[in-house]
Amino acid sequence: xxKKNNRGAVPFAALTHVGKVRALNEDSMxxxxxxxxxxxxxxxxxxxxxxxxxxxxxxxxxxxxNPDTVALARxxxxxxxxxxxxxxxxxxxxxxxxxxxxxMVKDGRAVFAQVGDSRAYLxxxxxxSQVTEDHSVVAAMMRxxxxxxxxxxxxxxxxxxxxxxxxxxxxxxxxFEVTVLRGDxxxxxSDGLSTMIDDAHIEEILTNSLDPNKAxxxxxxxxxxxxxxxNISVIVIDITEDQGANAAAMAAMKEKKPRSKxxxxxxxxxxxxxTTVAGVFFATxxxxxxxxxxxxxxxxxxxxxxxxPDTFMGRSWxxxxxxxxxxxxxxxxxxxxxxxxxxxxxxxxxxxxRLETMVTRSYHYFDTGSDLIxxxxxxxxxxxxxxxxxxxxxxxETP
Ligand code: MN
Numbered sequence: 001x002x003k004k005n006n007r008g009a010v011p012f013a014a015l016t017h018v019g020k021v022r023a024l025n026e027d028s029m030x031x032x033x034x035x036x037x038x039x040x041x042x043x044x045x046x047x048x049x050x051x052x053x054x055x056x057x058x059x060x061x062x063x064x065x066n067p068d069t070v071a072l073a074r075x076x077x078x079x080x081x082x083x084x085x086x087x088x089x090x091x092x093x094x095x096x097x098x099x100x101x102x103x104m105v106k107d108g109r110a111v112f113a114q115v116g117d118s119r120a121y122l123x124x125x126x127x128x129s130q131v132t133e134d135h136s137v138v139a140a141m142m143r144x145x146x147x148x149x150x151x152x153x154x155x156x157x158x159x160x161x162x163x164x165x166x167x168x169x170x171x172x173x174x175x176f177e178v179t180v181l182r183g184d185x186x187x188x189x190s191d192g193l194s195t196m197i198d199d200a201h202i203e204e205i206l207t208n209s210l211d212p213n214k215a216x217x218x219x220x221x222x223x224x225x226x227x228x229x230x231n232i233s234v235i236v237i238d239i240t241e242d243q244g245a246n247a248a249a250m251a252a253m254k255e256k257k258p259r260s261k262x263x264x265x266x267x268x269x270x271x272x273x274x275t276t277v278a279g280v281f282f283a284t285x286x287x288x289x290x291x292x293x294x295x296x297x298x299x300x301x302x303x304x305x306x307x308x309p310d311t312f313m314g315r316s317w318x319x320x321x322x323x324x325x326x327x328x329x330x331x332x333x334x335x336x337x338x339x340x341x342x343x344x345x346x347x348x349x350x351x352x353x354r355l356e357t358m359v360t361r362s363y364h365y366f367d368t369g370s371d372l373i374x375x376x377x378x379x380x381x382x383x384x385x386x387x388x389x390x391x392x393x394x395x396x397e398t399p
Contacts, residue, residue, distance in 0.1 A: 041097075055100055110180045359372060
């Protein structure tokens with residue numbers, strides 16, 4: 001019989017500290033099992049702390065009862081709307097925003113939702129891995145191979161984020177799902193921890209501090225010792241028997257496989273593989289064709305490209321390129337940096353939308369930006385050619 005006396009008592013710890021430099025703690029947190037979240041407010045005094053608190057309140061009100069990626073993402077969208085509405089109603093200040101990293105843990109499932117550069121980590125068998133991906137300029141530069149993790153941690157633009165709650169009503173939320181096991185440990189934290197100490201240090205503390213309260217205290221202390229230049233928030237959640245997946249049940253299911261029919265399954269599998277390989281190939285091309293990315297260089301214009309910027313299997317997957325009327329040099333430097341990473345989008349409209357945002361927010365386009373957008377950012381002169389090679393990948397090679 002399973003012991004039930006411990007049920008409901010989830011071991012977790014949540015701790016936040018203003019740090020050594022900031023006058024005010026703009027982070028907000030929520031620890032209401034099975035829901036946990038960290039929000040790092042942006043915008044300074046009378047803004048950041050308002051935005052993060054509004055977002056956390058809305059998340060709590062709209063969160064689903066059980067872990068569900070779609071429903072949790074929707075709750076984060078509600079939190080986004082709450083901050084936007086807050087600004088409209090005069091709460092905080094124009095331009096305020098917040099990050100949000102949330103997790104719901106129940107019955108062996110951990111569902112994460114992510115916007116911004118606060119993080120979620122998973123410690124399993126003494127090894128730490130980052131579950132979420134930062135929405136920041138340095139993270140994009142790391143993904144494109146322009147920065148190492150260590151350079152990113154100390155880069156002057158390390159705190160410039162590319163996505164936050166509070167400005168875009170169509171903001172998208174990243175979600176992740178992990179099957180958690182008894183003994184796993186989840187950490188949520190604001191960048192006040194992850195920019196102060198590296199992942200190896202976090203791993204060491206989480207591995208060696210058995211009690212979650214002690215682990216949280218030691219993490220905050222380590223960030224303070226390293227300078228404490230930002231607000232530090234940490235939530236440590238230990239996965240117990242009640243929350244973790246039932247390993248015995250999963251093992252039992254595997255045992256049931258009828259051995260005598262394995263050859264039949266192998267045949268069916270082979271047939272399926274043969275037909276799906278072809279299907280997947282064409283589906284991939286369709287998917288890649290729909291995608292879009294932005295590019296540009298100093299002294300030139302921004303291009304809206306169809307496909308993806310990377311090469312794969314020795315060929316380019318870029319299918320064509322349209323010049324826009326936006327000049328690289330007239331964009332603010334943070335957007336120039338973003339363009340340098342060749343930001344990718346699921347559809348052309350999204351890429352164009354992002355470019356509109358860049359134009360609207362760039363100082364040099366202050367007078368002319370909206371006029372430009374109304375007339376259409378794409379150069380109607382059409383395809384300029386020469387910018388990218390636009391060969392089709394499906395066997396129609398030019399000699
Ligand atoms: Mn911060």
